[in-house]
Each structure stands twice: as C-alpha cells, then as structure tokens.
Amino acid sequence: MSLEAFREEVRSYIAEHCPESMKNRTFHFEDAHEVYDTEDADKWLQAMAAKGLTTPTWPKEYGAAGLSFEENQVLQQEMAAARALPPLTGMGTSMIGPTLLEFGTEEQKARHLPKIISGEIKWCQGYSEPGSGSDLASLQTKAVVDGDNFVLNGQKIWTSGAQHADWMFALVRTDPEAAKHDGISFVLLDMKQKGVTIKPIQLISGSSPFCETFFDDALAGREDLVGELNKGWTVGKRLLQYERSAAPAARSKKKAKPANAYGVIAKQYFGEADGKIADKEARDKVSAQTMTEKALQLTVQRVFEESRSGKAPGATTSIFKYIGSSLSKEASSLKSFLRGSDGIGWEGEGFTEDEVEATRSWLRDRAVTIYGGTNEVQLNIISKRVLGLPD
Numbered sequence: 001m002s003l004e005a006f007r008e009e010v011r012s013y014i015a016e017h018c019p020e021s022m023k024n025r026t027f028h029f030e031d032a033h034e035v036y037d038t039e040d041a042d043k044w045l046q047a048m049a050a051k052g053l054t055t056p057t058w059p060k061e062y063g064a065a066g067l068s069f070e071e072n073q074v075l076q077q078e079m080a081a082a083r084a085l086p087p088l089t090g091m092g093t094s095m096i097g098p099t100l101l102e103f104g105t106e107e108q109k110a111r112h113l114p115k116i117i118s119g120e121i122k123w124c125q126g127y128s129e130p131g132s133g134s135d136l137a138s139l140q141t142k143a144v145v146d147g148d149n150f151v152l153n154g155q156k157i158w159t160s161g162a163q164h165a166d167w168m169f170a171l172v173r174t175d176p177e178a179a180k181h182d183g184i185s186f187v188l189l190d191m192k193q194k195g196v197t198i199k200p201i202q203l204i205s206g207s208s209p210f211c212e213t214f215f216d217d218a219l220a221g222r223e224d225l226v227g228e229l230n231k232g233w234t235v236g237k238r239l240l241q242y243e244r245s246a247a248p249a250a251r252s253k254k255k256a257k258p259a260n261a262y263g264v265i266a267k268q269y270f271g272e273a274d275g276k277i278a279d280k281e282a283r284d285k286v287s288a289q290t291m292t293e294k295a296l297q298l299t300v301q302r303v304f305e306e307s308r309s310g311k312a313p314g315a316t317t318s319i320f321k322y323i324g325s326s327l328s329k330e331a332s333s334l335k336s337f338l339r340g341s342d343g344i345g346w347e348g349e350g351f352t353e354d355e356v357e358a359t360r361s362w363l364r365d366r367a368v369t370i371y372g373g374t375n376e377v378q379l380n381i382i383s384k385r386v387l388g389l390p391d
Helices: 003-017 029-036 039-050 069-081 091-103 106-117 232-254 261-270 280-307 316-344 353-367 375-386
Strands: 123-126 142-146 149-157 167-173 184-190 196-200 211-221
Touching: 003 039, 003 069, 029 039, 091 106, 091 123, 091 167, 091 232, 142 167, 149 167, 149 184, 167 211, 167 232, 184 211, 184 232, 261 280, 261 316, 280 316, 316 353, 316 375
Parallel strands: 123 167
Antiparallel strands: 142 149, 149 211, 167 184, 196 211
C-alpha cells in the first residue's frame, strides 16, 4: 500500500472511530485517569487496539501494527490533524513495554505485551523509596527467593498512578551483601494481591497522582524476573532512558496550545502596541521561553531521527529531562506572572477557569524538577557520562 493510500485509510478510520469527546482536549497528566475513565475513551481505545495502533511501531506478533517509520509519521500527522487524544497512555507503552522488547524473554513478551497493547493492564513504577530517591541505588526493599517466587518486603514512594495500576515493575535488593549498584534485580508483580498496600499522597495542587506503596510478604514470580538476577541496575537504567526520551513528547501532548499561547495571555493582561506585547519585560520573557522550547523540540527531533538507525536512547535523554522539566516549571511560572494577581487564584467567582488552572499548574509544576530524578542528579549524569568529567 502506498503512503497516500495508507493516509486515506488512517484518516477515514480516525474520523469514523474517534469520539468528539476525545478531540480538542487539554489536560495535565495528573488528571489523565479522569479523562480516560469514560465510555468514549474506552471505545476509542478498543477501536485503535483492534488495529494495533496503540503502539503502532511494535512488532505484529504481539498484536501491534508493526508500522514503518514513515507509516507511523503519517499516523501521527493524521492524529494531530484530527486533534485526537492518543488512545492509550501510561508507563506500559512508554516504559516497561520498550524495556521488555529489549530485555524480556519470549515468554514475558508473549504474556505481557498484548495486554499492554490492548490497554487491559495498567502499570506503575516501583523505584523511589523514602530514603532512596535521587540516590536510587541505595534502595532497601528486599526480595528473597522462596521456591518459585520472590517475597518482597519494604516501601516505595512517589509511585505515580499506583491506585489505578494492575502491575508494577520494580527494582528490589536481592543481594544485601553486594556493592550498592550490584545485588539489585528488576521484577514485575501483581498489584491486586494480598501484601500490597497503597496510600495516595495529597499534593498542594489538590490532586493525588502519587502514592506510597507498602510490601508485606508480597509475591513476584521467578518467571517475572527481567534480565539476570542481581543485574537489574542495567535494566532499570535503560528503562529510565526510554522514559526520558518519551518525556518531552508526553509534555507536549498534555498541554496542546497554539504557538503564540504566551503572547495571547500577555496581550490579554498587558495590552499591545503595534502588534507587540506592550510591556517590555513580559515581551522578553515570552521570547526567551518560546525560543528555548523550540530549541528543545528541534533537539528531540534530531535524536529521534538518529534512533531510526537502531541506536538506543543514551545520555542525551538526561538533557531532555533536565531541560524539559525546567521548561515545564518555567512555563507555569510565566503563565502566572503574565496574569498578575489573577494568576494566583484558587477558587471563587472572581477568577476564570483558565486562571484557576494556571494557579494549580504553577503549584503542580513546582515538583517537576524533583520527581523522576532531580535536576541536580541529571546535571551530575550529564557531567560524567556526556562531558566525561571526573568524579
């Protein structure tokens, strides 16, 4: 089939199956569960999963579409043209799925990938602990081999979406006598079992996307050890590289906006003169933010093109995390700054919906340079693994 014929087929399929409620939507990732927990969202998911288009470039043998780069590009263009939300989001498609494709056994791929592609199973991440966040290798959650299982005891924290997840991928300590980066294994476990307790954490923004997760003799099957025993650090690092490479795209999807969004806000609150933002300080801030965001988009595009050759995500993805999270935080601050006192409203008739959302986004994004690896840690990684500086 030619690309033009494929484009027509995709365009018709989206037009037929994408509900209007799944178009022209903007939302923060913390609200994703509410957006996707609807009948229309389920219809959209089922329609796209039937064609393998939830993970379009994954291999066909697991239920995906197996599209070429060019075909996937057409699909994404048509999705954007229809302003359709992706039918499936989350850690299954962006993190554990790609990791299993690289490190999983054939049995693991056959058992888990089809359920990720269909959206049947939701995943969460078990990495950070109360005393092991940025220094992740110091984690202490123990997993002891007992017959066909690992028995887990310990605690994870900041487990995004754990209250909605069916399965978790986790780093656990299987050899407490080994050096810090050794003796760690990467396991998969069922979240709907006795021995797993989940407690959502209330945030200053008013939502609870993160959780504490406790293991009290919880079980992970020996068949769900990914990679080698005590060699999980390698698997865990690669998964984070997949997360970093997907993060800028995820951020762009969560807040679809016109290219001049900052300018529109600035002109609304500061006025304009000769087509420009009237206030010079506001104009300079908008220009700097817009140019830096564009530079990041171009860098992501370049790295994505390099990946077409089969090159795995590398240390550059830490730059994405550092710059991307900083830009997200600065964007929220800028939107509040441009609104002045109207940009700090929490509730009440005196504030519009956009103004209240600006305040909540500003509060939410205080944390983006901390969770998922602090900016300070990312700078250390860049200095050592990109620039080659000594310890």
